[in-house]
Amino acid sequence: MIEDSLPPLSSEFQVPYRYTVQFTKGIFQLTNTSLQNFLISERKEGIIKKALVVLDEGLTLHYPNLIAEIKKYFQGLSSIVQLTGDIMVIPGGEECKNNPKLWESLVNAVDTYGIDRHSYIIAIGGGAILDLVGYVAAVSHRGIRLVRIPTTVLSQNDSGVGVKNSINHQGKKNFLGTFAPPVAVFNDLLFLESLDDRDWRSGMAEAIKVSLIKDRDFFLWIESNADILKSRNLEKMSYLIHRCAELHIHHIANGDPFESGSSRPLDFGHWAGHKLEYLTEFSLRHGEAVAIGMALDTVYSYQKNFLPEEDRNRILLLLKKLGFVIYHPELSANEKENLYLGLQEFREHLGGMLTIVLLAGIGKPWEVHEIDPKILAQSVDFLETYV
Amino acid sequence: MIEDSLPPLSSEFQVPYRYTVQFTKGIFQLTNTSLQNFLISERKEGIIKKALVVLDEGLTLHYPNLIAEIKKYFQGLSSIVQLTGDIMVIPGGEECKNNPKLWESLVNAVDTYGIDRHSYIIAIGGGAILDLVGYVAAVSHRGIRLVRIPTTVLSQNDSGVGVKNSINHQGKKNFLGTFAPPVAVFNDLLFLESLDDRDWRSGMAEAIKVSLIKDRDFFLWIESNADILKSRNLEKMSYLIHRCAELHIHHIANGDPFESGSSRPLDFGHWAGHKLEYLTEFSLRHGEAVAIGMALDTVYSYQKNFLPEEDRNRILLLLKKLGFVIYHPELSANEKENLYLGLQEFREHLGGMLTIVLLAGIGKPWEVHEIDPKILAQSVDFLETYV
Structure with a gap:
């Protein structure tokens, strides 16, 4: 032959x-x-x-x-x-x-x-x-x-x-x-x-995200500068942007730049965030939706006993201090089924196995391959009533 | 600051x-x-x-x-x-x-x-x-x-x-x-x-091209198998394809795969070939147009004293032996101005400096950055009367 x-x-x-x-x-x-x-x-x-x-x-x-x-x-x-x-x-x-x-x-x-x-x-x-x-x-x-x-x-x-x-x-x-x-x-x-103030604030969501999964010290810095960041101090914001961009670039260069695998460790808070953007017909800014998504995955991480209660509270408090709203009625719409569908869509866009980044601590990412719908629903309820 | x-x-x-x-x-x-x-x-x-x-x-x-x-x-x-x-x-x-x-x-x-x-x-x-x-x-x-x-x-x-x-x-x-x-x-x-016979033949143009700029032995093999290749022997064609693909892949992997530079050493015969495809409204197959383009650049290489006459003759003879036509009236159309425009378009598609691959011998590429319109016109005239 x-x-x-x-x-x-x-x-x-x-x-x-x-x-x-x-x-x-x-x-x-x-x-x-x-x-x-x-x-x-x-x-x-x-x-x-x-x-x-x-x-x-x-x-x-x-x-x-x-x-x-x-x-x-x-x-x-x-x-x-x-x-x-x-x-x-x-x-x-x-x-x-x-x-x-x-x-x-x-x-x-x-x-x-x-x-x-x-x-x-x-x-x-x-x-x-x-x-x-x-x-x-x-x-x-x-x-x-x-x-x-x-x-x-x-x-x-x-x-x-x-x-x-x-x-x-x-x-x-x-x-x-x-x-x-x-x-x-x-x-x-x-x-x-x-x-405007919404866009000024909204962009900070990605900095909080990257601090939560990569750099505890950066989280502490944002925490201690929350008020001045909110009041539009350009110098502090410049540092926030620089450090966030640095972590982002470092992740790309040392990871899987063109995403040939299924994991997207930078996507903390993003699965629910993406879904919320749709459910609200993009009336939420990307960062606003991600802030809610992070709050949800933070609470879920706590409910699953990965994340200490103290860390949960610090994260939610920082989001609120910067002016983010951490709950949206669409999270609960249609008995939370819409939200749960977002998980499936998230998997489909990437292909392969479902991979969700949660937290085991501030600066400590924790990958899981399934989400418990009951605990997810409890997490939504928690956020709805959290003051 | x-x-x-x-x-x-x-x-x-x-x-x-x-x-x-x-x-x-x-x-x-x-x-x-x-x-x-x-x-x-x-x-x-x-x-x-x-x-x-x-x-x-x-x-x-x-x-x-x-x-x-x-x-x-x-x-x-x-x-x-x-x-x-x-x-x-x-x-x-x-x-x-x-x-x-x-x-x-x-x-x-x-x-x-x-x-x-x-x-x-x-x-x-x-x-x-x-x-x-x-x-x-x-x-x-x-x-x-x-x-x-x-x-x-x-x-x-x-x-x-x-x-x-x-x-x-x-x-x-x-x-x-x-x-x-x-x-x-x-x-x-x-x-x-x-x-059909046209597509069978046409595809061989790229094999001749790659042999001319990269592998003299491969040219000699095509030369000595020209008749049997023309008569549709599948085994010989399979070898031709394999060797051509091998040289092509080797070039990509060891060169500039995504063409960040201006040089395209694989494009011998292609600047005129591309232009001819347009001028003939794609009635020429890509390989047929490239064969004419190679004949033209071969003659030009000889006229510029880069290429020995013997090599010129062998190349033109092989093309004809395989059944390629090596001249098209569109080469001479509009006083050859259309053809010359093709050089400018070729440069524009790639950007940067004009770089054309010519031949210094069979298997010996020779890059130039300008084309003499007078010698180009003489080369067209030569092909028109070449039997």
Whole structure:
């Protein structure tokens, strides 16, 4: 037989990725060299690269001069990088990920302006815009160099420094997407001043999450700075973002960056959080839903005798101190069956075995592969009446 | 300043990939264990994985029992893998990559059948189907495990064993796509019997190409087997495919798998080939266009005094002996300006500096960064009159 004489061929290789997250203030001020230095470091003799800038509409309302500032900033770089066409201003928020026409208009801009694989797409905005633009960059010409400039607490400490992108498809959150690291991320802390109180607070949920599963000292720091964080101190918030981003990045680089396994240890509080976002038709911010999800899994961890009562109380107290609401009526809706369905959906999105991260202590994650519906229901009841 | 106290964070990691290309005959015969062994090797205790099979319509016409055979094959595996829904039969050929509705119907099937990240999508067909289905698999849930069963010479020795996928967008070939390695490839040599003579021959162009830039001995082997290859000897063709795939895979694993640089050393003959495909509105097969492109770059290499005359003659003779036509009137159309435009488009798709692979000998690639339009025109004229 022919096949006996044709041995199998094995293909085995590693693809290296490297990017830096820089922290700055006023990135488009002419005296600010962060972005400039990065672009110069990538300069290639004799080539002027192109850059397509996509900007969150909300920012242009808060900073009426921003577009002019960006253009002026790039004028000084015109021997290295050239802005193509006009800056694209698009509406942010989850809704932008539901709109296939918006996605297509961005892909068409890549085509129209001749953005090639060595050009840049520079996305400036919150997590939803970064997700959408990141997906466009990832699939156009099989990958255009993406620079992210996250402008919210949540995107600066979590999604914007990671390796994922996505859009929603027919009502399914993040159904389409890829793993595609950016070439650089710039966290401009001044943009945080544009946030309303809900978004300022909401983004802290991921910092609490990562402290609970990875870093007890960080939890203690958040605890002792809760009041000043709530009162919008930018310096403390900058540290919170930096440490959260650091833990997030460390987890990606030392774990399973493109999630080939079934476990997602970073997803503490997220299974119920995701479900709540849907049940409330996204009237809850992601961080608000995750805060409730963490409260639920914290109480469940206690009820299952994994987590000491003292730790449970400290976690719930910190959430409340920062201004999070830790219960939502949708948790109890339809005799809690809706909530329980969320577990199944969570497993399906990842595939493989159900894996839920709970807590054995502050800073001590504890993986389980099943959830007891009775104890879950008791945990919901506990939260409903917790003051 | 705050930023002084917040050092940049560096993210650096490698993502490992590994897959095997197996050679077999009659992969869905019940006695054939190739696919079965692979699926068993990936088995996870207590989980029945799902598989969505997508099949090239042309194959069902040539093998009326194929669908029934596939279903029967999977019946025997039902404790490990379950076929979901019905086998999806879609039209093959380049046209399937132009149809956004077809893409969407496949994505919707992933949703409807609950295909998760640990399920399989199994694509059976020629290069276009593998490209399309591969793209669906790559972006659904950020990547579903893709098994490729290429059924043409071209897909078995080249595209189907590599790491790319794509669809066309608004008339731009491969505008959308990703780099996403499959989890396994099975080259079923019996499927080659379904090819017409054009497709049988056309796929050999990539083997000649890879021999010219990487392996003189392989060129000599093709040369000495040209007649028997042309007369459709399956055993010789199987060797040709195996060696070509081996060189291709070796190049990917030891080079720049996801093409982060500007050079594409595997693209000998392709810049003009791509342009010709467009100029002829895809009436030329990819391999036929590449054969002409190789002839052109061979003559150009000779005219520039890189390549000995003897080598030029041997290359042109081999192409003709296998039945390739090595000139097309579109090369000369519009005073050769159209052709020259192809160079610019080739550079744009890759970005960065123009890099064209020429030849300094058989098995000796030679990179240049500019093409002399006058010598290019002379090379076209030479081919036009070459007998």
